[in-house]
Amino acid sequence: MQSALVERARAGDEEAFASLARAAGDRLLAIAFRILRDLGLAEDAVQQTLVSAWTDLPNLRDVERFDAWINRLVVHACYRELRRGRQRVSTVRALPLELPDRRDDAISVVQRDQLDRGFRRLPPDQRAVFVFHHYLGLTLPEVAEQLGVPLGTVKSRLHYATNSLRAGLEADLRSPNESSREQLA
Amino acid sequence: MSTTYTDFDRIAEAWLAEGPAQLSDRVLDAALGEVHLAHQRRRRLSVPRRNSTMNKFAALGAAAVVVLGVVGVVSLTRRDATVPGTTPTPIATPSAPSSASPTADAFSLAFGDPTTWHGFTSERYLYSLRFPADWSSERATADWNIGEHQDITSAGVDRFISPTGSIRMSAWSVPVPAGKTAYGWIKDYCTPPPGDPGWCDEGRAIFEDTLVDGHRARAGGTGEEWLAFVPIDDKVFVFAVWQATEEPLFRAWLDTIHIPSIDPDTFVMFQSDQYAIKVGHPPGWAIERADHTWSMSEAAAGATSGQDAFIDPEGDVRVSAWSVPFDPATYIGSQADIETWVTAYCQAAGRSDCDTIHDRAVPLCVEHADCHPALLVPFADSVQAFFCCGVHPADRMTIVAVWQPDDDASVQQYGGGRKLLQSFLATMNVWPGKAR
Numbered sequence: 184m185q186s187a188l189v190e191r192a193r194a195g196d197e198e199a200f201a202s203l204a205r206a207a208g209d210r211l212l213a214i215a216f217r218i219l220r221d222l223g224l225a226e227d228a229v230q231q232t233l234v235s236a237w238t239d240l241p242n243l244r245d246v247e248r249f250d251a252w253i254n255r256l257v258v259h260a261c262y263r264e265l266r267r268g269r270q271r272v273s274t275v276r277a278l279p280l281e282l283p284d285r286r287d288d289a290i291s292v293v294q295r296d297q298l299d300r301g302f303r304r305l306p307p308d309q310r311a312v313f314v315f316h317h318y319l320g321l322t323l324p325e326v327a328e329q330l331g332v333p334l335g336t337v338k339s340r341l342h343y344a345t346n347s348l349r350a351g352l353e354a355d356l357r358s359p360n361e362s363s364r365e366q367l368a
Numbered sequence: 369m370s371t372t373y374t375d376f377d378r379i380a381e382a383w384l385a386e387g388p389a390q391l392s393d394r395v396l397d398a399a400l401g402e403v404h405l406a407h408q409r410r411r412r413l414s415v416p417r418r419n420s421t422m423n424k425f426a427a428l429g430a431a432a433v434v435v436l437g438v439v440g441v442v443s444l445t446r447r448d449a450t451v452p453g454t455t456p457t458p459i460a461t462p463s464a465p466s467s468a469s470p471t472a473d474a475f476s477l478a479f480g481d482p483t484t485w486h487g488f489t490s491e492r493y494l495y496s497l498r499f500p501a502d503w504s505s506e507r508a509t510a511d512w513n514i515g516e517h518q519d520i521t522s523a524g525v526d527r528f529i530s531p532t533g534s535i536r537m538s539a540w541s542v543p544v545p546a547g548k549t550a551y552g553w554i555k556d557y558c559t560p561p562p563g564d565p566g567w568c569d570e571g572r573a574i575f576e577d578t579l580v581d582g583h584r585a586r587a588g589g590t591g592e593e594w595l596a597f598v599p600i601d602d603k604v605f606v607f608a609v610w611q612a613t614e615e616p617l618f619r620a621w622l623d624t625i626h627i628p629s630i631d632p633d634t635f636v637m638f639q640s641d642q643y644a645i646k647v648g649h650p651p652g653w654a655i656e657r658a659d660h661t662w663s664m665s666e667a668a669a670g671a672t673s674g675q676d677a678f679i680d681p682e683g684d685v686r687v688s689a690w691s692v693p694f695d696p697a698t699y700i701g702s703q704a705d706i707e708t709w710v711t712a713y714c715q716a717a718g719r720s721d722c723d724t725i726h727d728r729a730v731p732l733c734v735e736h737a738d739c740h741p742a743l744l745v746p747f748a749d750s751v752q753a754f755f756c757c758g759v760h761p762a763d764r765m766t767i768v769a770v771w772q773p774d775d776d777a778s779v780q781q782y783g784g785g786r787k788l789l790q791s792f793l794a795t796m797n798v799w800p801g802k803a804r
Contacts, residue, residue, distance in 0.1 A: 230402070234402045
């Protein structure tokens with residue numbers, strides 16, 4: 184079904200592309216938000232991704248690889264957003280009224296804060312690997328394939344990302360906050 | 369004690385699971401709107417063919433080309449119709465016609481050297497441009513509305529008309545409605561009313577990304593006219609040449625356009641001696657450092673020497689930054705708390721419009737992600753922003769003020785007082801938005 188839509192979109196059918204975009208949109212936003220940690224930037228990244236996907240779709244050789252291909256596009260859109268960073272200061276863009284999310288009570292506020300701060304310090308490529316592995320649940324070879332980088336690079340990036348984030352949580356453990364200590368015990 | 373890998377996995381995955389689950393229709397619609405105007409890369413770009421719905425001006429222009437071509441008369445010193453032998457090229461490689469080429473010679477013959485064109489500044493729509501020296505112009509006398517989108521004589525646009533009236537150009541800007549993106553607006557603009565044949569939709573338009581006065585734009589030909597859409601902040605500027613065959617004119621015209629804006633990336637950072645404030649200001653602006661600590665008793669005076677101040681090169685615009693400690697009982701945790709403080713400040717200043725602050729205040733965020741509360745408030749004589757916390761001291765209110773009303777002529781070159789203030793705030797990690 185999806186392959187047929189991709190074929191039609193590749194041939195210039197906007198309706199087919201709209202169907203693909205609707206089907207992929209939530210996943211792309213989820214990936215972009217996890218990498219960027221900012222809903223506004225994530226939405227921008229998804230918008231860029233969908234437009235890039237449309238314009239570049241004729242160059243996709245294997246229609247079966249559409250999901251992996253567009254996942255990679257959104258990662259690159261995130262990289263661009265992070266590179267641009269706050270250079271977009273002149274843009275007057277209203278932030279969303281609220282951030283829809285669900286909070287997991289298994290994580291303490293302190294842990295959430297530590298992870299958030301630690302994650303923002305990670306380079307973009309480490310963030311992407313971490314999200315693909317821990318959020319999308321892909322194996323490391325699958326992450327390598329989707330991101331188009333060697334397996335060794337994926338392992339290395341995940342290693343550094345994990346160590347960095349764990350260090351933040353360890354530091355939290357050394358604080359007198361007993362509740363967060365209990366969370367990790 | 370140390371975390372085990374399993375603990376870390378569990379915590380990290382639970383943390384990653386938090387977040388938005390659904391892409392908003394607003395974003396999807398904007399993307400599909402942009403897709404609608406974009407072309408897939410494998411397509412060869414070319415000027416769209418004119419079709420049977422060609423308007424009368426275009427038909428007259430085409431007829432003129434045929435007649436001139438047959439008779440071989442090319443000795444006119446000025447003309448309004450298509451330049452014989454001119455082959456329109458795609459907007460994908462926009463550039464002013466080169467003076468060395470035959471096309472440029474014909475262009476100069478028809479329209480003159482763009483550097484000698486008449487200057488035109490639109491106070492209504494805040495842009496300036498040039499148009500051919502022997503043309504006439506008519507200023508917009510009303511705000512443009514989308515119901516007039518196919519009326520090339522609309523009073524809602526600035527109009528530029530060739531001597532014989534056979535070529536028209538229009539320019540205007542329009543605020544993007546709330547909840548819509550600039551590209552969503554462009555899509556609406558291009559969508560015809562039911563029963564109309566449509567014009568920049570259904571594959572007839574070829575738009576390309578280009579730059580107009582350094583701003584990202586979408587520009588191209590529809591087969592009947594040439595259009596450029598320039599989204600800047602919450603506005604879209606539109607520039608149209610209502611003649612399918614006048615791409616060289618369109619290109620040269622775009623090169624004359626100036627849309628004022630201000631770029632905080634170019635600002636010079638300033639560290640206050642008096643206050644814990646670091647703020648950027650435009651290069652070339654004069655600085656007056658605060659010579660004493662500001663107190664609430666000065667509120668009625670407006671701009672005082674107790675504020676660090678930045679003055680534009682013409683000496684017309686003054687922007688001040690300062691801070692004032694909170695009373696011990698003051699707690700700022702929300703925009704409502706800021707509003708309460710601003711109301712007291714307003715009353716201390718003896719202003720008469722303190723009761724309507726809530727209606728006028730615009731929410732801001734200190735730091736995008738954390739979004740500590742902040743407010744931008746337009747007053748009769750100024751536009752001011754109030755914030756604390758996050759990267760700014762939590763025990764005092766920081767204030768940045770543009771001492772001109774938002775629509776004052778002196779700040780129009782910066783896009784208005786509010787826009788100027790926001791550019792200063794951007795250097796302080798204060799952004800448009802609403803606290804979550």
